[in-house]
Amino acid sequence: DAKTTQPNSMESNEEEPVHLPCNHSTISGTDYIHWYRQLPSQGPEYVIHGLTSNVNNRMASLAIAEDRKSSTLILHRTTLRDAAVYYCILNFGNEKLTFGTGTRLTIIP
């Protein structure tokens, strides 16, 4: 499976945007890029996914580099509730999502 690399931790001021990076230099052409987040004491929840084009939904935006070797999850206006571990995951159809260590996002009031 292609692996992803994320910073262990990041901080963001409340009500400011935050950009969470993910490197996936060994991504294959059929790999989708998924983002999940895990709030404290909860199971992970889906955030967004994409293949080649940038994607937007009510939670976040996903910016995918033209060569697809990296992507960025953008939270446009963070709240305290966005404090969580964010996982960037690649999947190419074996239907088993492999979670890494993710990025622990801390929101500063």
Place this chain on the structure above:
Amino acid sequence: EADIYQTPRYLVIGTGKKITLECSQTMGHDKMYWYQQDPGMELHLIHYSYGVNSTEKGDLSSESTVSRIRTEHFPLTLESARPSHTSQYLCASSELGTNTGELFFGEGSRLTVL
């Protein structure tokens, strides 16, 4: 809102006991998964199922077993619990292949074996 439920949420049990962690989903999803997660650590896939009567081992070896007799249920069983089994167990389901479909997770079952 995800309709996937796990019981019990918390369980403290003595060594050697048999335990079953229940997972139910009302979304009609064919695919279901069990992940294991120690505090502050990664999630590891231990079992998955593509539908009724289908069960597969995940990436992390586990002494637990699973069954899939009904679409909506995917229970996990430990025949003889040991302290090394202390962990959080997370159940998930998906409708389509996870390439395009999202995984819905339950809130988890936190198991402590004394």
